[in-house]
Amino acid sequence: MNLLTRLLAPRSVAFAHCDGPCGVYDPASARIAAEAVLSMEKKIAGLGDGQDAATVNTRTRFIAIKEQQAEIVKKELDILWHDYFKPEHLEKFPNLHDTFWKAAKLASKNKTEQDPANGEALMGAIEEIHKIFWATKNRDVAFYRANP
Amino acid sequence: MDDGRERRRALAPGSLAMLAPILLVTAVAAWASLRFRGFAVAGNSMLPTLAEGDWVLVDERAYRGRLPRRGHIVIADDPRLPGRQLVKRVEAIDLHRQVMLAGDNPEESTDSRHFGPVRSQTLRGRVRWRYWPLARFGPVR
Incomplete structure (x- = not known):
């Protein structure tokens, strides 16, 4: 058998490839980005209406970061939605698609507007996803915020 | 002696029947390795x-x-x-x-x-x- 396998062994390798760390999912990455969005919205509100150059520059910077982070939220939610969740999860949580759709819509709203209320709503949506996610793994993981 | 020779001759067609599938597999393997x-x-x-x-x-x-x-x-x-x-x-x-x-x-x-x-x-x-x-x-x- 040894000789046979040596004769038959292919000389080339085809990679059914996956970049690490595959199979590692956690809504925490969406939560962290959403917290950054909320934080920026609060900072933008804290700046007030000042139109001097320094304030305008700072506001612009906060807006740029907010939009970047909101985009990261959307990307992280997408990864959970279409890579982690499977049809059997949908059977158990029929509102799964709706939850993700609304969360993604909220992320978009956070991109275009500056109201911290949107950030809070986004955090709520991610908490909802957090609950569903850990329920599919039969684990009881508490939702928390880095900036309470 | 005669008995032994007869037995050997009787074995021949049987061993050919055993060889045929091996030859076939080898031929298919050779073809597959080219194709x-x-x-x-x-x-x-x-x-x-x-x-x-x-x-x-x-x-x-x-x-x-x-x-x-x-x-x-x-x-x-x-x-x-x-x-x-x-x-x-x-x-x-x-x-x-x-x-x-x-x-x-x-x-x-x-x-x-x-x-x-x-x-x-x-x-x-x-x-x-x-x-x-x-x-x-x-x-x-």
Whole structure:
């Protein structure tokens, strides 16, 4: 058998490839980005209406970061939605698609507007996803915020 | 003495019958080795269709003058690492011969979702047959 396998062994390798760390999912990455969005919205509100150059520059910077982070939220939610969740999860949580759709819509709203209320709503949506996610793994993981 | 010789002669047709399948297998193996190229599968992105350690036969002439089609399992040059070949399934092909590749196990696959479409010219061939392990010998679809 040894000789046979040596004769038959292919000389080339085809990679059914996956970049690490595959199979590692956690809504925490969406939560962290959403917290950054909320934080920026609060900072933008804290700046007030000042139109001097320094304030305008700072506001612009906060807006740029907010939009970047909101985009990261959307990307992280997408990864959970279409890579982690499977049809059997949908059977158990029929509102799964709706939850993700609304969360993604909220992320978009956070991109275009500056109201911290949107950030809070986004955090709520991610908490909802957090609950569903850990329920599919039969684990009881508490939702928390880095900036309470 | 006579008895022994008779027994030997009686054995001859039987051993030929045993040799025939071996010859046939050898002939098929020789033909396959000329017609196909063997690849060993590494990684989990094509589960459950292909598993780590599977040995498959790849038709390198499959796309000479023919386009890949949705559903084919193909060997493609890794767009991100020259010299490495990937095994993935064709998810879609457009008019410009841009091919979207996907793993059968999306949870553990790096594919066109990450690196985008690849040109059909970068496909090396089509995976047709698994020949090892013998327990899972057969066509790959």
